[in-house]
Amino acid sequence: MTTLAADAAHSAVTSGPAWAILIPAFPILGFALAGFFAATGNKNKLPALATVVCLAASFVTTVLLYFAWKDAGGGAMTVKAWDWFDIGSPGADFVASFSFYIDSLTIYWMLFVTGLATLIGLYASEYMSHDVGLGYCRFFAAFNLFVFSMSCLVMGSNLVMLYLGWEGVGLCSYLLIGYFYKKPSAVAAAKKAFIVNRIGDLGLALGLYLTFVHFGTVEYADLFANEKLLTYVDAAGRGAFHEIPVAAQGIALLLMVGAFGKSAQFPLYVWLPDAMEGPTPVSALIHAATMVTAGVYLVARFYPLFLTSQFALPIVAWVGAITALLAATIGMAQFDIKRIMAYSTVSQLGYMFAGLGVLTPTGGAYHVLTHAFFKALLFLACGAVMHGFAGQLDLRKLSGLWRVKGWMVVTIGMFVGCINLAGVPFTAGYFSKDTIIAECFVTPGAGPIGWILLFTAFLTAYYTFRVFFRVFMGPTEYHAGDDLHDAEAAAAHDEEVEHEAETGDHHFHPHAPGWAINSVLAILAVCSIAATGLYFVGGGKVDVHGHEVKAKHYAQSMVLQSTAAYVTPYDHHAFHPDDHSGDHANADHAEEPPAGVEPPERAIERPVFEPDVTDTIAPEREADLREALTHHVPPPAGVGPQGSIGEPLSFFGYDPHKAMYYVSGGLGALGILLAAALHWVGRRDAAHCAMDGIAKRFGPIPRWAENKWYVDEFYDSTIRKPLLAVSTWVFAAFDRLVIDGLIVNGFGYLPRIAGSLIRPTQSGRLHAYASGMAVGVLVLMLIVVLVLVRTGGLS
Amino acid sequence: MMSTLAQSGVPEIMGSITLAHYLFVSAVMFVLGLIGFLTRRNLIIMFLCTELMFQAAGIALIAFSRFHMNLDGQTFVIFVLCVAAAEAAMGLALTVLLFRKRESLSADEWRELSG
Numbered sequence: 001m002t003t004l005a006a007d008a009a010h011s012a013v014t015s016g017p018a019w020a021i022l023i024p025a026f027p028i029l030g031f032a033l034a035g036f037f038a039a040t041g042n043k044n045k046l047p048a049l050a051t052v053v054c055l056a057a058s059f060v061t062t063v064l065l066y067f068a069w070k071d072a073g074g075g076a077m078t079v080k081a082w083d084w085f086d087i088g089s090p091g092a093d094f095v096a097s098f099s100f101y102i103d104s105l106t107i108y109w110m111l112f113v114t115g116l117a118t119l120i121g122l123y124a125s126e127y128m129s130h131d132v133g134l135g136y137c138r139f140f141a142a143f144n145l146f147v148f149s150m151s152c153l154v155m156g157s158n159l160v161m162l163y164l165g166w167e168g169v170g171l172c173s174y175l176l177i178g179y180f181y182k183k184p185s186a187v188a189a190a191k192k193a194f195i196v197n198r199i200g201d202l203g204l205a206l207g208l209y210l211t212f213v214h215f216g217t218v219e220y221a222d223l224f225a226n227e228k229l230l231t232y233v234d235a236a237g238r239g240a241f242h243e244i245p246v247a248a249q250g251i252a253l254l255l256m257v258g259a260f261g262k263s264a265q266f267p268l269y270v271w272l273p274d275a276m277e278g279p280t281p282v283s284a285l286i287h288a289a290t291m292v293t294a295g296v297y298l299v300a301r302f303y304p305l306f307l308t309s310q311f312a313l314p315i316v317a318w319v320g321a322i323t324a325l326l327a328a329t330i331g332m333a334q335f336d337i338k339r340i341m342a343y344s345t346v347s348q349l350g351y352m353f354a355g356l357g358v359l360t361p362t363g364g365a366y367h368v369l370t371h372a373f374f375k376a377l378l379f380l381a382c383g384a385v386m387h388g389f390a391g392q393l394d395l396r397k398l399s400g401l402w403r404v405k406g407w408m409v410v411t412i413g414m415f416v417g418c419i420n421l422a423g424v425p426f427t428a429g430y431f432s433k434d435t436i437i438a439e440c441f442v443t444p445g446a447g448p449i450g451w452i453l454l455f456t457a458f459l460t461a462y463y464t465f466r467v468f469f470r471v472f473m474g475p476t477e478y479h480a481g482d483d484l485h486d487a488e489a490a491a492a493h494d495e496e497v498e499h500e501a502e503t504g505d506h507h508f509h510p511h512a513p514g515w516a517i518n519s520v521l522a523i524l525a526v527c528s529i530a531a532t533g534l535y536f537v538g539g540g541k542v543d544v545h546g547h548e549v550k551a552k553h554y555a556q557s558m559v560l561q562s563t564a565a566y567v568t569p570y571d572h573h574a575f576h577p578d579d580h581s582g583d584h585a586n587a588d589h590a591e592e593p594p595a596g597v598e599p600p601e602r603a604i605e606r607p608v609f610e611p612d613v614t615d616t617i618a619p620e621r622e623a624d625l626r627e628a629l630t631h632h633v634p635p636p637a638g639v640g641p642q643g644s645i646g647e648p649l650s651f652f653g654y655d656p657h658k659a660m661y662y663v664s665g666g667l668g669a670l671g672i673l674l675a676a677a678l679h680w681v682g683r684r685d686a687a688h689c690a691m692d693g694i695a696k697r698f699g700p701i702p703r704w705a706e707n708k709w710y711v712d713e714f715y716d717s718t719i720r721k722p723l724l725a726v727s728t729w730v731f732a733a734f735d736r737l738v739i740d741g742l743i744v745n746g747f748g749y750l751p752r753i754a755g756s757l758i759r760p761t762q763s764g765r766l767h768a769y770a771s772g773m774a775v776g777v778l779v780l781m782l783i784v785v786l787v788l789v790r791t792g793g794l795s
Numbered sequence: 796m797m798s799t800l801a802q803s804g805v806p807e808i809m810g811s812i813t814l815a816h817y818l819f820v821s822a823v824m825f826v827l828g829l830i831g832f833l834t835r836r837n838l839i840i841m842f843l844c845t846e847l848m849f850q851a852a853g854i855a856l857i858a859f860s861r862f863h864m865n866l867d868g869q870t871f872v873i874f875v876l877c878v879a880a881a882e883a884a885m886g887l888a889l890t891v892l893l894f895r896k897r898e899s900l901s902a903d904e905w906r907e908l909s910g
Contacts (some may be wrong), residue, residue: 564871770833
């Protein structure tokens with residue numbers, strides 16, 4: 001326990017620069033400005049300008065904060081804006097101040113959130129130009145509010161701040177999905193997103209309460225240095241989960257439900273594809289790059305809590321894998337290119353969760369970053385197509401766009417996004433995805449997850465390039481969409497008068513994207529490629545809980561310095577890195593610069609290693625050992641003295657990390673080739689391809705996949721309809737009869753019945769009243785006399 | 796002399812006029828008024844009957860006032876008389892108005908003022 005105190009003292013949280021508050025302050029200023037422009041009836045692009053300037057200022061502040069944080073030594077810092085909640089109660093003070101917790105994970109997330117928000121804001125200034133003067137201010141107001149909420153979510157220094165941001169992004173998501181509020185489908189999608197997210201948010205809220213009840217604090221700085229939590233991590237490290245109270249283990253499960261809702265994981269993923277009803281910049285920013293990664297952030301931030309839960313991480317991993325596969329199969333059969341991207345987002349989020357679940361928060365976080373760039377790029381490219389072709393999103397009605405004048409930048413952008421998503425070797429998406437898949441084969445018991453993800457990688461490559469080959473390659477042919485972004489805006493738009501003659505496609509001239517869209521696509525394409533670089537640079541020694549640990553690359557160094565690092569003070573008693581370290585020092589990634597680096601020597605303070613006691617170790621803990629060996633980091637929390645290394649970790653006799661480069665790269669190439677053969681080679685028009693004949697042989701399966709495996713219908717019949725029936729019955733039986741009838745009307749009847757009893761006395765006959773009075777007086781007198789007689793007053 | 800009467804509390808000599816006599820007159824007047832009010836239907840008579848009861852109460856007040864040698868009661872009756880005079884004017888005016896409405900002085904004509 002002495003080491004405990006020492007380590008807690010070591011990771012003391014310092015106070016950060018006050019100007020960090022500007023990061024959320026700029027977007028809220030942009031929100032206020034957009035509101036001001038709306039109030040003054042603005043009719044030009046000023047709201048977009050204000051938004052881009054505010055968000056850019058926020059991004060610059062984040063970059064400055066990054067350097068300030070680095071100069072300060074790279075520890076966690078808090079910046080307090082003001083006191084928020086301070087509710088004293090005997091035994092426990094509920095304190096949650098409006099303050100920010102800045103560590104590497106915060107900065108890592110905020111950098112791409114504010115950066116992408118700025119770029120997508122610029123893109124939206126052109127994309128939303130149909131709506132200038134109509135919904136333009138509303139759009140940018142919600143856009144700014146979203147960035148503010150997201151920064152509260154990511155930067156908040158306690159669970160209440162996170163919850164504020166969590167609900168804030170949910171609200172903005174709702175507002176922006178329902179942006180075209182005259183469209184019933186958009187309104188329905190907005191409601192669906194909001195309601196499905198409520199289920200997850202309930203989990204998050206309960207997790208928040210339970211955290212406070214159990215640990216007595218919701219502030220990260222106190223929570224992660226909490227003696228109890230450290231004891232639990234210690235217990236988990238020994239595989240002694242029975243020593244950890246169920247309540248503490250439940251926190252992780254509840255937070256997990258919240259993460260599944262926001263990040264669209266398996267049972268709760270259904271809202272995300274429908275969310276594509278919103279304007280495309282919103283789909284790109286909120287529903288692909290940033291908001292949906294909030295769940296990944298949540299799990300990464302509370303990784304110590306997840307490690308102390310016996311079932312949380314395996315569930316996270318399995319749900320992630322199932323989601324990845326399910327969404328990919330649906331994405332294969334869709335024809336709406338934006339929806340394909342939506343399902344691919346769900347699928348990639350599944351990868352991230354699988355990564356977190358198989359103990360590589362690094363892989364999860366790195367995939368978040370690479371995915372943010374390339375998926376934003378893909379969405380914005382799809383949005384450019386939608387914008388230029390009057391809302392056309394059906395890949396059967398678009399073909400060979402690369403030859404159309406002015407569409408080269410979009411084509412290249414789309415291509416860059418596609419190769420990243422498909423995992424073509426040496427792209428950023430390739431490295432981040434491989435980190436996750438390889439880790440599945442390293443983690444004992446996670447092998448099936450690895451196979452699922454590998455198969456999904458193949459499907460991903462196929463459906464990604466299916467879109468690319470159909471829409472951008474092949475013979476040039478296009479048909480205008482049958483609906484515009486907004487009917488009113490279309491009428492106002494002079495250039496698109498041709499659209500009115502929708503029957504004749506020959507009259508339709510697509511308008512090529514302008515400078516704003518093109519430049520944003522170009523920047524994002526460069527960023528997507530540049531994200532590869534983070535896999536090779538930025539490694540080195542980082543300070544983790546007072547231990548010097550060697551990070552392989554930038555993303556890992558950022559994760560290791562945050563609370564997501566599962567390297568804890570408890571590595572002392574873990575095990576001695578003896579014989580196996582030698583094997584795996586060489587069998588590491590090919591890119592690992594010095595291949596023969598000796599694993600860091602660690603003092604064995606408690607030589608309690610007993611290899612015989614092997615029955616109680618949780619399989620996923622054992623993986624930490626392996627991770628530690630392969631990556632030269634001290635073993636993580638879950639590794640206890642009972643840990644034993646059985647057979648050497650391998651993928652058919654090869655090191656998984658190395659083998660995965662070839663296997664997943666090969667599968668990706670196979671998927672692309674298949675897509676080329678079926679959707680590009682020999683295709684004569686937009687509507688037909690070689691796949692049509694093959695799809696028929698599968699019978700009804702492609703149709704089922706196109707109908708999303710009827711999951712929505714399943715939910716409708718198993719949840720919505722019974723719920724509706726029950727609530728109708730409850731309404732009729734309980735609300736109408738008991739509440740309305742017995743209680744409300746009952747109380748109304750009581751005075752009425754009482755009144756009807758004494759109403760006859762009010763006859764209107766003057767003499768009746770007078771007689772009554774006289775009788776009353778007589779009775780009173782009688783009483784007085786009787787009392788006097790009794791008490792002897794008359795005598 | 797009155798003070799000794801007050802101390803005794805009961806009339807000693809029935810031949811002289813004592814408090815009991817006044818109270819007896821007052822009671823008789825009040826009961827007459829009450830019977831009149833309850834039995835008659837004519838609004839004016841009923842009104843006069845209330846006046847009778849009123850004055851009966853006044854007599855009782857004055858008698859007690861004299862009995863206790865306290866002038867407050869008599870002062871109070873002066874005020875009551877003034878109020879009664881004003882009220883009598885109002886009551887009669889109302890009666891006239893009610894008569895004009897129904898061409899009748901019967902109190903039973905106004906039974907619609909029921910609950």
